Amino acid sequence: MQIRSPHDSDLPALLALEQASFRNDRISRRSFRRWLRHRDCVFRVAVDGDTLLGYALVTLRRGTRLARLYSLAVDAAARGRGIAEALLGRVEQGAREAGALYLRLEVAEGNVAAISLYEKLGYLRFGLYEDYYEDHASALRMEKRIRPYTPSGDSRSLPWLPQTTAFTCGPASLMMAMAGLPGHYQPSPEEEIALWREATTVFMTSGHGGCHPLGLALAAHRRGFATEVWVNNEGPLFLEGVRDENKKRVMRIAHQGFVDECAASGITTHYSDIDQQQLTDRFSAGANILILISTYRMDSMKAPHWVTLSGFDDDCLYVHDPDMGNTSPHQGPDTARNPLDCQHLPIAREDFAAMSRFGSKRLRAVVVVAADRPPELD
Template sequence: MTACKNEQLFNPDIRLATLDDLTALVALEELAFNYDRLSRRSFRRAIMSDGSVLLIAVGAQGLLGYALLHLRQGTRLARLYSLAVASFARGFGIGIRLLKACEQKAINTGKTLLRLEVSALNQVAITLYQKMDYREFGYYHAYYEDQSDAIRMQKPLRHMSVEQSSHPLPWLAQRTPFTCGPVSLQMVLSAFNPNYQATPEDELDIWREATTIFMTAGHGGCHPMGLALAAQKRGLSAKVWLSQEGPLFVDSVRDQLKKAVIERVHYSFMKQCKTEDIPVHYSVMPLAQLITAFDSGALAIILISTFRMDGKKSPHWVVMSGYDEHCILVHDPDFEEKDPNQSPLDCQYMPIARDEFEKMSRFGQRRLQATVVLRAN
């Protein structure tokens, strides 16, 4: 009988969790963790979500373990949010089976990089991840509820290159729905000048200096020339690449007065850029040229469409933070604090496949491409 039980522990059934598994999942969570526990509501949300995969290992004894995987839409990134194995099932390879199943799920959905965080005190888990070829790439102090530190680990999946080029870049979250451009600039300013203070006041000051005033609805977004002027005012050297001449974003509004205001702002920015000797190139900045600029120490703020990330056709600014053979890495200032599936860590060094990135970096009917390349003076 014991041999039969052990055999079932070694070869558990790995499957997707259903709502019928909720009670067992909550019970396992209570026993496995003293802090940062997932609630019944969180498990239910994970089971129902298209952006999450909740796998469980089941044997004759019941629930042996689970692994929760989050899939970041529009990117090649997957994140192992939590993994737990029942105490009586430890030592039988359940964690490895669940982790391998997560990796395969990530690969099946086109992901090429799997990341996770683990408590620096959890040596058993750290050893497991190292055995599975996960490598440390970050460390966060007092990350968990009990104030223990977290080690960030990642593993390339399939044929993704392990060689990445990246710059140390502080990550900041936008405090309003309309300040992605200013916060992207604040990240760059913080990278080039350790003494720069990224205050909420300066976030709004940059927006006031760089805004187009109007967009489709609500507050206006930032114009690339406006961001370049704000950057140069704060001590950086700026260059702008635009795929079109003439006023930007006018197709996004119907009201003639709004169109007229956008046009006036555009021509005002053009005049100011000429006065401040900020080069404006009316052409697409090729990806190879962007990477060359990055390698030479520049940082770029890039306009993208968020459609492939959230289904909304909104203009959005991000910062290029690195690249590898297959992907462009970005820092995204847009963090949904109310989204339990999202962590600030998911917004940093986000890998986006190069072909996908080139599609994302075109906005609107005119497929506008806008890049602001910044350097320290």
């Protein structure tokens, strides 16, 4: 048996194995062709001469240290030879060499043999995704740290919510933050739009306006939460992406309105950078945190995007990303993400420093949301 990267000539055998292995959720010919050429994946096949015995496909989430086992199949006639274990070992190695720290997967709750194999190889259960497959079966969620580490910090349970439009990453992130704090806050699609209306900059490069950090802080303040803002630019934000002078004028007016209302509401605004220690100190003290990032390292689009901090350890900061990739007009259906690809994304600390700066002015913005007044921390 040989394990290698697949060739275009393997496509007919891959399709035949897929047809024989799965009744639902099969990978299409078009998708296999795409994965054969895709750079953000680790794809390996097991062969005996000209016979395909099995394959394993792992996808890599750009900009993060997360990999996901997308699919694994072994020919029924070849089972019992350790092929699945060998394939998993090779794709784990490939994901590790690509920089991934974690490998995640989902497996049908009733697939006892596969679950036993994953547990034997060190995968741990961390959740259940109900009604996951086309036949409405539930998926067990499993994860393995494929690089050793020493954990530290608070990785609390924080609800994950997807944004329902291309322009509501800020409201979705804020709903996660507020729903993860003590109290009775209830997120909803109606609330998502209401938050956007309260926090929008009105205009953006194209399409609907994004959300201003001060606007998000004000929206949380109106709902009874304590807020604190860190932003390293005092002037109007996001103007460099807008050419129309009248649009810029409106954005300046909106910005000044947010500034004045924050001052009147007693919301503390720090016009400076916040470092990772300050972020994790506030998180450990019980606050939830929204962070503005640039999506360039994730999708090469250079767009401002809000995410919510969900935990940290010595190597990474972890975030909930509300964007499932199916709301952007620039992305087709093949770019839609699994919800598991968007939760607790591990971002290496050295990468996070660059990712959390946006635009030519290297804008950094953070909104701290707490059930009570944020602690006085340096």
